[in-house]
Amino acid sequence: MAEFLRAPRYEVLPTDDVEERVLAAVPREVTITVTASPRRGIDATIGLAERLAAHGYQVVPHVSARLIKDESHLREVLDRVAAIGRNEIFVVAGDAKEPAGEFPDSVSLLTALSREPHGLREIGVTGYPERHSFIEDDLTIQAMWDKRRIATYIVSNLCFDPRVVKKWVARVRRRGVQLPIYIGLAGVADPAKLLRISTRIGVVDSARFLRGHTNWFMRMVQPGGYHPGRFTAGLLPDLAAPERKVAGLHVFTFNEIEPTERWRQETLARLLAA
Numbered sequence: 001m002a003e004f005l006r007a008p009r010y011e012v013l014p015t016d017d018v019e020e021r022v023l024a025a026v027p028r029e030v031t032i033t034v035t036a037s038p039r040r041g042i043d044a045t046i047g048l049a050e051r052l053a054a055h056g057y058q059v060v061p062h063v064s065a066r067l068i069k070d071e072s073h074l075r076e077v078l079d080r081v082a083a084i085g086r087n088e089i090f091v092v093a094g095d096a097k098e099p100a101g102e103f104p105d106s107v108s109l110l111t112a113l114s115r116e117p118h119g120l121r122e123i124g125v126t127g128y129p130e131r132h133s134f135i136e137d138d139l140t141i142q143a144m145w146d147k148r149r150i151a152t153y154i155v156s157n158l159c160f161d162p163r164v165v166k167k168w169v170a171r172v173r174r175r176g177v178q179l180p181i182y183i184g185l186a187g188v189a190d191p192a193k194l195l196r197i198s199t200r201i202g203v204v205d206s207a208r209f210l211r212g213h214t215n216w217f218m219r220m221v222q223p224g225g226y227h228p229g230r231f232t233a234g235l236l237p238d239l240a241a242p243e244r245k246v247a248g249l250h251v252f253t254f255n256e257i258e259p260t261e262r263w264r265q266e267t268l269a270r271l272l273a274a
Contacts, residue, residue, distance in 0.1 A: 001232055001240075002271040005264055008249040009033055009060070009155075009182060010257065014044045018255050019051055025258040032057050033250070036064035038096035046080050053084045060086065060124070064094030065109035069101035074109070078118055088122040090155065110150040125151040127181065129159040129168035148177050155250045156184040160226050162234030169244055180247035183239065185231050187253045187260030228260075229267060 009031045012018050022032060032052050036045045042064065049061040061081060068074050081089055091113075093106045103109040106125060113123070125147045154172070159165050169181060232249070239246045253260045 001236060002268060004232070004246075004249045005268045005271070007031070008251050008264065010187075010260070011035060011250060011252050012048075012257065013037070013255050014040060014048045015255060018257075019048060021255060021257045022052060022057070023055060025261045026057075028056050028058075030057075030261075031060060033060040033090055034062060036062040036067055036092065036094055038064075038067065038094065042067040042077060046077060049084055050080065053086070058086055059084060060088045060090050060122075062092055063089045063109070064092050064096065065103035065106050066094035066096040066099040068103050068109060071102070071112055073101070074103075074112060078120070082119055087120050088124070089120060090124040091151070092126060107147060110147055114150050122152045123150060124153050124155055124182075126157055127154040127168070127172065128157045129165045130157070130161075148179055151179060153180045153182060153247060155182045158184050158186060158252050160186065160231065162231050165235065166238045169239065169246070173244065178245060180245050182248050182250040183235065183246060184250045184252060185228055186226065187228055187251045187256060188263050189252075189254040189256040189260070228263060232267075 007029045010022075010026060011033045012022065013035050014037055026032070032049075034045050034049045034052070036042055045061050045063075049059040053059045061084075063074075063077060063081075068077065078089075081087065091106045091109055093104075103112065110123070110125070113120070154177075156165060156168065159168075165183060172181070228251070238244065251260060251264075
């Protein structure tokens with residue numbers, strides 16, 4: 001766990017103040033991933049990634065299929081990613097109600113990437129330990145199988161139960177998918193702030209967000225219901241096994257970056273001193 005906490009990934013939302021929050025709290029060994037917002041568009045994601053990279057961070061922009069108009073637009077985005085230097089993207093379908101063009105889902109975008117040299121070193125995709133709010137289980141399983149030929153790693157979607165995550169990782173491996181997995185977990189975030197952020201950034205409208213993610217709030221607001229320390233402790237020792245191919249931790253910060261980073265530093269110091 002100390003190894004995982006030395007260099008995790010922090011997922012941030014491209015709000016107006018997030019650059020300041022990252023600079024104020026996050027050391028350079030933490031990789032920053034930047035989500036894509038239907039309201040703000042892909043330019044906001046790439047723009048923030050460019051600025052954070054200029055400050056010395058390793059940055060991974062999310063490329064939402066539903067925000068990409070066509071292959072020409074995709075090439076423009078990839079050119080900007082190449083200029084950032086890391087040559088890595090995280091491909092998602094996205095929350096936009098209607099696709100902007102040719103790519104309704106992540107598989108179609110990944111297929112477009114496979115048709116021509118893209119220069120990317122790493123391509124991440126999402127896996128779902130729990131039932132997806134809007135997609136049937138058999139479709140998410142089939143999609144992961146389709147993506148494995150193009151992607152280079154998987155990030156597990158937000159889940160609050162380490163037992164569910166461990167069972168999911170075992171199922172993924174039994175199905176023959178051997179891509180490295182980053183375990184997704186919530187950082188230290190206040191549920192009320194999470195709701196305000198989700199509405200402000202336009203990830204989805206607040207009513208749809210609540211319908212799809214009620215369990216997030218219930219588990220985070222219950223006394224003793226969730227803490228990242230208990231979650232990470234519950235992952236071990238199973239996910240330390242080499243055959244599980246767990247690459248690290250992907251922390252959903254919800255832009256509550258300072259308390260999440262404080263928890264990481266305190267936990268890491270305690271583990272190293274033990």
